[in-house]
Structures are given as C-alpha cells and as structure tokens.
Amino acid sequence: MSMLSNKVAIVTGAASGFGAEISRLYVKEGAKVVVADLNEEGAKKIAAELGGSAIAVKCDVSRRADIENLVAAAVKQFGTVDIVVNNAGYTHRNGSMLTVEEAQFDRCFDVNVKAIYLMAQSVVPLMRQKKSGCIINVGSVSGMRPRPGLVWYAASKAAANLVSKAMAVELAPDGIRVNAICPVMSATGMIEDFMGMANTPENQAKFLGGIPMGRLAKPIDIAKAALYLASDLADFITGVELPVDGGRSV
Numbered sequence: 705m706s707m708l709s710n711k712v713a714i715v716t717g718a719a720s721g722f723g724a725e726i727s728r729l730y731v732k733e734g735a736k737v738v739v740a741d742l743n744e745e746g747a748k749k750i751a752a753e754l755g756g757s758a759i760a761v762k763c764d765v766s767r768r769a770d771i772e773n774l775v776a777a778a779v780k781q782f783g784t785v786d787i788v789v790n791n792a793g794y795t796h797r798n799g800s801m802l803t804v805e806e807a808q809f810d811r812c813f814d815v816n817v818k819a820i821y822l823m824a825q826s827v828v829p830l831m832r833q834k835k836s837g838c839i840i841n842v843g844s845v846s847g848m849r850p851r852p853g854l855v856w857y858a859a860s861k862a863a864a865n866l867v868s869k870a871m872a873v874e875l876a877p878d879g880i881r882v883n884a885i886c887p888v889m890s891a892t893g894m895i896e897d898f899m900g901m902a903n904t905p906e907n908q909a910k911f912l913g914g915i916p917m918g919r920l921a922k923p924i925d926i927a928k929a930a931l932y933l934a935s936d937l938a939d940f941i942t943g944v945e946l947p948v949d950g951g952r953s954v
C-alpha cells in the first residue's frame with residue numbers, strides 16, 4: 705500500500721535539491737505532484753522525469769498572483785490540493801550581518817516567510833472545506849540554533865518554524881495539520897551561500913564537527929521526513945519543528 709495514494713501535493717522549489725527529492729518520493733508513494741519553481745526549465749525536467757503523475761508550474765512564491773495561479777493549476781489538473789510543501793528558499797551569502805544588503809534581507813523574508821502567508825491564503829479555504837489538509841514548511845535548524853554568518857536568513861527561518869506552530873493551533877479544528885522540517889546543511893544548490901566558501905570536501909569538513917552523526921543531510925533524508933509528515937502515520941502530529949540534522953540541534 706502506497707503511503708500517499710490519491711493525494712495531490714504542491715511542492716515549491718521543486719526543480720532541485722530537497723524539493724525535487726520530495727517530489728520523487730511523493731510520486732513513488734502514489735501522489736500526484738505539482739512541481740513548482742521559479743526555474744521553469746528545471747521544474748519541467750523534474751515533472752517529465754515523473755511522468756503523468758506530475759506537472760510543472762513556473763512560480764515565484766513571493767508573488768500573490770503566481771501562488772493563486774499555482775493552486776488553480778493544481779485544482780485544474782488533479783482536482784484538489786491535499787498537501788503543500790513550502791520548500792522554496794532564499795539565503796544571503798554567509799558573512800557578517802552588517803554586509804547583507806537590504807534587498808537580500810527583504811528577499812529572505814519574502815521567499816521564506818511571506819510565501820507561507822500567500823500560500824495559506826490560497827489553500828486554507830480549500831482545505832477548510834474538505835476538513836483536511838497538510839502543510840509542511842521547510843524551515844531550518846539555523847532557525848532553532850543559529851551560528852554566525854547567516855543572521856537574517858536564520859531569522860526568516862525562525863519565523864517559518866514558528867509560523868508552523870502558530871498555524872497548527874489555529875487550523876487544528878479544521879483538520880489541517882501544519883509542521884516544520886528543520887534540515888541541517890546539505891550539498892544542494894544553496895550550499896556555497898550557506899558556507900560562504902567553495903563547496904570542497906575540505907570546506908565541508910569545517911561544518912561536520914557540529915553534526916554528531918558526522919555527515920551533511922542528504923535530500924532523501926528531508927524527503928523521508930516530508931513523506932512521514934504528509935502520511936497517515938503522522939495523523940496526530942501537528943505543530944512540530946522536526947530537526948532532520950544528525951543531532952546538530954541538540
């Protein structure tokens with residue numbers, strides 16, 4: 705029995721990294737997936753890989769019109785929306801907090817926080833009608849246990865973590881579960897900005913000391929957590945900030 709049979713999911717930032725892997729695992733487990741990304745070509749590539757169970761939609765998650773179009777496309781193609789994974793993210797480059805430009809600060813909060821608000825405005829009414837739904841926000845361990853260099857990004861991810869709990873309590877009577885996944889560093893498209901240096905084995909080693917399990921996260925680690933939280937196995941789980949971090953947040 706597949707864990708997500710007959711479920712329809714929207715995954716944002718799904719052209720690469722965690723979002724692509726979440727989309728792959730969701731389809732493997734029986735879901736229909738809307739692969740949403742700013743990078744249209746990348747989204748199309750992932751959707752094509754997934755065959756008839758996926759469509760690609762170009763979307764800037766920080767824009768209301770794009771989010772409304774995304775949700776409408778999901779309903780048009782697959783009939784409803786059961787699961788949303790707000791995974792698209794943006795970071796300023798790792799560095800002194802005073803060197804981050806105002807536009808980068810704003811982009812962190814637009815993509816990492818405002819997008820959750822815009823998505824809620826579009827999908828919560830639909831989920832309320834059905835009295836069921838699952839929203840997963842990809843926060844970050846940096847929003848729980850910050851380290852130097854990512855101050856404003858960490859602040860936006862702390863907001864993403866917190867809003868998951870706040871939404872969870874408000875939406876619980878509607879049968880809508882909301883949870884956050886808080887990954888540790890992973891070698892995806894964002895890693896050089898997170899490290900503030902080239903992605904070499906020597907540089908990665910500088911970050912491994914803080915991770916008790918001694919390795920970076922792999923996209924499949926995040927995908928497995930996203931599968932669990934979206935599945936019936938987690939039907940009494942809401943408002944958690946789930947670290948997927950090899951012990952880094954302890």
Ligand SMILES: NC(=O)c1ccc[n+]([C@@H]2O[C@H](COP(=O)([O-])OP(=O)(O)OC[C@H]3O[C@@H](n4cnc5c(N)ncnc54)[C@H](O)[C@@H]3O)[C@@H](O)[C@H]2O)c1
Nearest residue numbers: 717720721722742764765791792793844889890892893894
């Ligand atoms: N990789 C890590 O170390 C790490 C750690 C903790 C949290 N995260 C979070 O995980 C999430 C996924 O990132 P990733 O590591 O897979 O990086 P990634 O760069 O591989 O993927 C991010 C995707 O988001 C898309 N995107 C960016 N801005 C967008 C926008 N405005 N609208 C739509 N799509 C947009 C990009 O085009 C890209 O495909 C992000 O929210 C990130 O902050 C990453």
